Amino acid sequence: MGPTDCIAALPPATASQGPQRTAAGQAPLLSFPLKSLEKEMPDRIRVLSVLVEDGPNTLSKISGVIRRRGFHVLAISVGPSRQPGRSRLTLQIDHGHAEADQVRKQLERLVEVIEIEDVTGEQVHSRELIVAKVSASEVKSLVDRGAKVLDTGPDGTTVEFAGEGKDVGDFVNELMRHGILDVARSGPVVMRRTA
């Protein structure tokens, strides 16, 4: 996977974080023009994998630096890491007018940040999770794409799907045909490919 592939795969996650454009009758999440976003912004997006101290101030300090330096969080995932007392953060950040590497450098200054890796354009596995409730009860085409049915009932069907950002974006397009009632979507988690 080359740099362009990776970047192209990641921006769809921005849809849920982007400006709320409310075209009539559509959820803001889905009205965001994904394709044009990819064209406009890819150069300004960095993907960072950050190992941090799991403390009460850590997240607010990280978000404080991002805000103060004029960056913008497009997606964020936090979870425990392999080491006790440390969390793994995956950030997708628009670095605004600053040099691309400033995001990493500014976050590195925080004592709470133990290790930071800029994996933009690197060979990574990137996964996002989406959980959606659709009004249709017939969801075979979703299941064919790899979705798992969590429950079904008279109100609709709840499914989950995980994949690269681009696949999740495509999955959203498929969901739309099933009448989306509700949707929750995570930011990406990434890991360097071993081969």
Add this chain to the structure above:
Amino acid sequence: MILEALEREGVELIFGYPGGANLPIYQHLPEHPKLKHILVRHEQGAAHMADGYARACGKPGVVFATSGPGALNLVTGLCTAYMDSVSMIAITGQVNSTQVGRDAFQESDVIGATSSVTKHSYLVTSIDQLPRVIHEAFHIATTGRPGPVLIDICKDVQMAEAERVTPERLEIPGYQLNGHVNLDRAREAAQALAGAERPVILAGHGVLLSHAEAQLSLLAEKAAAPVGTTLLGIGAFPVNHPLSLHMTGFMGTGWNIKAVQNADVLMMVGMRVDDRVTARLADFAPKVKTFIHIDIDGSEMGKNVRPHIELVADAKQALTAIIEHLPEPEKSRGAWLAQIDAWREEHPLRYTHSNGHLQPQDVLVDMYRRCRSEAIVVADVGQNQIWAALWWNYDRPGLFLNSGGSGTMGFALPAAIGAKFGRPDKAVWCVAGEGGFVMTAQELSVAVEHQLDIKIVLLNNFSLGMVRQFQDDFYGGVRSQVDLTHMPDFVKLADAYGLPAIRVTKLEEVGPAIDAAERAKGPFLIDFRIDPEANVYPIVPLGKSLNDFWEAPDK
């Protein structure tokens, strides 16, 4: 336990103010006679005193404040120290750990409010954390790029009993110091400098913090490269040195600006290259082929100007490494240095003498002559700051202190008090305008209480002079809210606080007044009624290029 830890860290002096949430600390303070506590009159004053103390003597300044308003009053002082990389430890009281988040009396989110103006901060909710936190805080505040560190300690932790704990070995996984210089880059930098036709070196506060003045002079002389300093770098290179360009930036000297704008290799050492140095960024040093940037903080590389050669290192280490690799300059520097001399002749510093008013420069030059490069001069912010920076040939480090990055009005008096505590052997002069002075004038009480030898030079023009000058020149000449018509009679004010003061309105009174100040024991104030129209020159109009600097008009 807190106080013992401070003693272990070598603290001798604390600037502070007690209140509800730090009373347990104050209860035990008298048991620690080695810790001298200075009771300030406002917490902002404490922060600036600690700042002045740290800048003057190199040890971290320590501040105590209570929760809520007490801690929040520190914010401006923390920001001032943070912007100028000054080491400071602020210990604030917080409500009981069980009350945090319940909007308790005098509770505020101090960590949240200060995160962006501290190098690091801690909220201590358990006594077990305390020894480690205090030890770490001092380490972080004083190493690498120095800065303020805040420790917010819950009141129940202050009261908790604990066995005497020796601090743990320092292990801060997220805090790494830049321990080495990439010698390949040092060689490249040396070659670029030696190969330059029109080299310029600019030196910032980092050179002073790293005590690299000797290395800077050696490099400049070996490379025959002229040296300018930033406002905070004043003293890093002697102004009377033939290679000196004096101060750089948008209020720098004409010959400095000309040199920077015509240089082909520009080496920037221990500085942030901020907007006050570059003026309009797109036009900064347009002829430079090789930017070399040395700073201990890697995030400064390319933050404002993208260097071709970057050395993330302590200034002394980097300069030493560059000197080792410096070849003989390839090209003769005669023409370049002669050109700079010509610019020095063409664009001298000058001011109007003859309009019948007392000129601030007359006052400062007289003051400086008596200081004989021995006294510490602490300037406030505004015109007084730039006059004080430009109108003396500083020839050694550590004598000129001011709030450069943050530009905090009201800094000078408390910082001068702190500087005097830090260097009691030095005469300390405080230069301020009347606008900034009244922002923290309550700290006069501290100067009087401790009979500190601080001489206050008030450059009183009954207006916010720098703002007035900007309005006159860059905002359509509309003078808006700059006249300070109702100010105290400063001689009476001084009297009320208990210090002697005199008023000076004429040039011939300047010398005797400064004599009187020098002779007096303890604090002394002189209210100099200066020309209300006096301006700072040179100056680059806001938003313009360095090339567009204005000089003092001919009068």
